[in-house]
Amino acid sequence: MKNILVTGGAGFIGSNYINYVLNKRDDIFIVNLDKLTYAGNLENLKSIENNRNYTFVKGDIVNGELVDYLFRKYNIEYVVNFAAESHVDRSILGSEVFYQSNVIGTNVLLEAGKRFGIKKFLQVSTDEVYGSLGPEGLFTEENQIVPNSPYSSSKAAADLMALSFYHTHGMPVVITRYSNNYGPYQFPEKLIPLMIINILNDKKLPVYGDGLNVRDWIYVLDHNKAVDLVLENGKIGNVYNIGASQEMKNIEIVKLILNILGKDESLIEYVKDRPGHDRRYAIDSSKIQNELGWTPDYKFEQAIQDTVKWYVENKNWWERIISGDYQKYYANLYGNK
Ligand code: NAD
Ligand code: TDX
Numbered sequence: 001m002k003n004i005l006v007t008g009g010a011g012f013i014g015s016n017y018i019n020y021v022l023n024k025r026d027d028i029f030i031v032n033l034d035k036l037t038y039a040g041n042l043e044n045l046k047s048i049e050n051n052r053n054y055t056f057v058k059g060d061i062v063n064g065e066l067v068d069y070l071f072r073k074y075n076i077e078y079v080v081n082f083a084a085e086s087h088v089d090r091s092i093l094g095s096e097v098f099y100q101s102n103v104i105g106t107n108v109l110l111e112a113g114k115r116f117g118i119k120k121f122l123q124v125s126t127d128e129v130y131g132s133l134g135p136e137g138l139f140t141e142e143n144q145i146v147p148n149s150p151y152s153s154s155k156a157a158a159d160l161m162a163l164s165f166y167h168t169h170g171m172p173v174v175i176t177r178y179s180n181n182y183g184p185y186q187f188p189e190k191l192i193p194l195m196i197i198n199i200l201n202d203k204k205l206p207v208y209g210d211g212l213n214v215r216d217w218i219y220v221l222d223h224n225k226a227v228d229l230v231l232e233n234g235k236i237g238n239v240y241n242i243g244a245s246q247e248m249k250n251i252e253i254v255k256l257i258l259n260i261l262g263k264d265e266s267l268i269e270y271v272k273d274r275p276g277h278d279r280r281y282a283i284d285s286s287k288i289q290n291e292l293g294w295t296p297d298y299k300f301e302q303a304i305q306d307t308v309k310w311y312v313e314n315k316n317w318w319e320r321i322i323s324g325d326y327q328k329y330y331a332n333l334y335g336n337k
Pocket of ligand 1: 035039060061062083085178182
């Protein structure tokens with residue numbers, strides 16, 4: 001039995017990962033440590049909540065005593081650190097909690113991992129640490145780290161801290177840097193679910209700037225498989241870029257979703273650009289493909305349809321979310337549209 005501490009497992013990617021891995025394997029025990037911020041939602045984990053290889057602990061990764069207690073109690077051997085404040089726009093509105101959770105929190109986990117002699121520490125990171133690309137080229141693992149937003153700077157700091165624990169202490173650290181994820185259970189502050197839900201509610205679709213910023217999209221189920229592979233076979237001290245080579249301009253995505261839902265383009269509204277908005281992300285995943293044999297299974301054309309369908313069929317899930325504090329957040333960022 002492998003004992004794994006998964007942090008942030010009630011969020012979008014973490015919950016998809018836990019659902020996936022517990023359905024696939026019975027040789028692991030997962031302790032899910034999650035603070036349940038606005039983005040954490042235990043409804044995402046309903047189908048596995050009684051699994052005997054799973055337990056949930058509500059708590060903060062910044063809390064060193066709690067983290068130590070969990071390492072000792074569950075004999076933790078592996079860490080997958082998903083826990084983070086994850087939204088760029090929120091980091092622009094206020095950055096403190098980003099540095100608390102993403103930097104200090106990661107440091108607490110690294111220190112505990114070092115003291116308890118863990119077998120592997122997987123730091124879940126992002127292509128945003130590489131900054132912004134022009135029209136050509138892809139991010140490789142060799143690119144400079146030049147983050148532009150408070151969010152990405154906090155993720156970059158965590159990456160560098162994790163690598164320093166490898167170099168200094170020989171700690172078995174691996175880092176995965178993903179492109180933009182989409183799929184079920186994504187909080188509707190991010191582009192794809194926000195647009196789907198606004199269309200379903202006949203609300204304006206706020207497209208930042210000229211809508212021509214490019215993101216490289218990966219279906220969350222393809223992400224899960226990569227986490228498992230890197231945890232198993234990733235070389236320590238290494239960074240792996242992970243993306244599905246699916247570049248899209250934001251406006252193309254919005255129009256595609258409108259098309260899937262059979263609505264016209266009159267809902268689109270170009271709004272003030274995001275400050276410091278990175279122009280283009282595009283990721284070269286050849287290292288993980290060549291070294292670990294990872295390839296994406298899902299085609300964007302189908303997976304985006306499946307994602308839209310999931311939101312159409314799971315109105316209860318997002319209606320509860322958007323009826324709470326989300327309204328205040330939305331009005332603050334977008335005005336009362
Ligand atoms: P999310 O915001 O949906 O979920 C984050 C989870 O972490 C929530 O459940 C939240 O309650 C928990 N959390 C936050 N602070 C915590 C703390 N201090 N202690 C314990 N739990 C805490 O985020 P996501 O989209 O699932 O992202 C997961 C990870 O993947 C993050 O590290 C993010 O930086 C990274 N990432 C995300 C994407 C993407 O497209 N969403 C892409 C690349 C990398
Ligand atoms: O209302 C919007 N209008 C809009 O035009 C929103 C929410 C976004 N956008 C644009 C901004 C970006 O160019 O869409 C693009 C995608 O935006 P987000 O969904 O906020 O994602 P992004 O900023 O690219 O960051 C995401 O990918 C990398 C995740 O949120 C990060 O956690 C991850 O690290």
